[in-house]
Amino acid sequence: MNEAIVLKSTGSWYLVKDITTGKVYDARIRGKFKKDKIRNTNPLAVGDRIQYELEDHDIAWITKIYPRKNYIIRKSVNLSKETHIIASNIDLACIVFTLKHPQTSLGFLNRCLITCEAYQIPVLIVFNKIDLLSETELEELQEIEKIYQNIGYSTLRISALTNLHIEELKNKIKNKISVFIGHSGSGKSSTINALQENLNLKVATISNYNEKGKHTTTFAQMYEWDFGGAIIDIPGIKEFELVDIHKEELQDYFPEILREKVYCKYNNCLHINEPQCAVIEAVKEGRISEKRYSHYLKLMQELK
Ligand code: GDP
Ligand code: ZN
Numbered sequence: 001m002n003e004a005i006v007l008k009s010t011g012s013w014y015l016v017k018d019i020t021t022g023k024v025y026d027a028r029i030r031g032k033f034k035k036d037k038i039r040n041t042n043p044l045a046v047g048d049r050i051q052y053e054l055e056d057h058d059i060a061w062i063t064k065i066y067p068r069k070n071y072i073i074r075k076s077v078n079l080s081k082e083t084h085i086i087a088s089n090i091d092l093a094c095i096v097f098t099l100k101h102p103q104t105s106l107g108f109l110n111r112c113l114i115t116c117e118a119y120q121i122p123v124l125i126v127f128n129k130i131d132l133l134s135e136t137e138l139e140e141l142q143e144i145e146k147i148y149q150n151i152g153y154s155t156l157r158i159s160a161l162t163n164l165h166i167e168e169l170k171n172k173i174k175n176k177i178s179v180f181i182g183h184s185g186s187g188k189s190s191t192i193n194a195l196q197e198n199l200n201l202k203v204a205t206i207s208n209y210n211e212k213g214k215h216t217t218t219f220a221q222m223y224e225w226d227f228g229g230a231i232i233d234i235p236g237i238k239e240f241e242l243v244d245i246h247k248e249e250l251q252d253y254f255p256e257i258l259r260e261k262v263y264c265k266y267n268n269c270l271h272i273n274e275p276q277c278a279v280i281e282a283v284k285e286g287r288i289s290e291k292r293y294s295h296y297l298k299l300m301q302e303l304k
Contacts, residue, residue, distance in 0.1 A: 004060065006048040007222045014044055016052065016060055025060040027052060045071060046220040046232055047088040047177060070120045072179075072234070086220045087232045089177060093121045094169075096182030096191065098129045099141050104183055106144070110295050112181055113153070117253035118245060121179075124154045124172055128187040131159040147289045151256045160190035170195055175228040192231065199223055199231075247303045251279075254296055256288050272300065 007024065008015035014027040027050075029043060044050070044065065051064035071088040095112045097104045109125070116123045125148055127141060145155050156172065158165045169191070180188045192199060224230040251257045251271060261269065263278030271279035282288040 002052050002054065002060070004050055004052055005222070006044050006046050006050060008219060009044050009046050009048075010219050014062070016050060016062075019049075025052070025054070025058055027060040027062055029062045045085040045088045046222050047071075047090060049089065072119060072121075087179065087234055090119075090121050090179055090232065091176035091229075092124055092173060092178040094124050094126050094173065094178055094180045094191075096126050096128050096180060096186040096188050098183070098186045099127070099133060099137055099144075101129060101132060102183055102185045104186060106291060107295060108183065109148075110292065114245070114250070114253040114299075117255070118249075124156060126169065126182075126191070127155065127157045128160055128182075128191060130157045130164055131162045147292065150289070151254075151292070158191065160187045160194045163194055166191075166194045170227055173225070173229055173231075177222070177230050177232060179232050179234060196225055196227070199225070245303060247300060250296065250299055250303060254292065256282075256292065257296065260288065270300065272297065 002018060003020070004016035004018045004025070004027070006014050006016050006027075014029075015024060016027040017024045044062070045068075048068065049066040050062050051066075052060040052062050055061055068085075068088040070090055071085045072090065073083045074086050093112075093116050095109065095116075097109055113123060127145070130138075130141075133141060141157075145157075148155055154172075156165055156169060158169055160166070173195075180192065182188055220232055220234045222230045222232050245253070248268075248270070251261060257271060257279050260278045260282045261271065263281075264271065264274070265276035266274055269277050269279075271277050274280075279288065279293070283290055283293045
């Protein structure tokens, strides 16, 4: 039985890599299989695990797709309502945060985190450009780190410029399939370059976000690290789009709220102004960060 992982997907043909031999093949989906099993504009995504049969011309015919442990979707631009799976089986999302140059807002960080929670993708918050920070700014950063560490998120201070903690980062992403997200200019390309100089990745595309959501002809692609594991480059994604989240669901994507809510008096409590709300209590007692809680309230107002 031949098993492979999808390195690239254009919707009509695929690049797959055999997980035992390491050989790379062009791959196709049989028409019948395509029609019967999968109804989607692009049935296979980068990161998918598949089975295949080899035929002449070294073309791998895909015969089976294994269930995905998670995936990232994007709303199709031309067919307004349709969604499109672009990457799957992601082990880690590295969110690159900079206190300055450019300043990453906590709102941005929270939105990325919520999306990762919704997608069930583990997160590492990477604080980059540490070399630029003064003593006072380092203290400010420490406050931010504390907020997110208390929730349970892993964090790491790095500098892509001075190579601070690049080895630690390497150890954290080793043998994993990861994605890097963050504002344009936060240092994603530089960090990837510091991790491995010759990674044949047109990293610039990561931040080439098309603001108007225009159709781009670039596709997600997986690149393997020398030290084990891979990165999925998703052109056009700088922050994950918030998936369709319902008001009642939002609380579940704040791990600290999820922990406390079992103690609320009402089990349909939304933690806004209900009596005997354990979440509000936890905010008062400092177990939940006020900043995070007010962002929760703000998002609750925005959601339908
Ligand atoms: P991207 O848009 O997220 O890929 O960001 P880039 O990697 O292109 O970096 C944007 C700018 O920040 C470049 O001028 C980098 O040289 C600079 N930069 C990246 N990382 C660091 C860092 O750790 N320290 C400093 N001082 N500059 C950095
Ligand atoms: Zn409550």
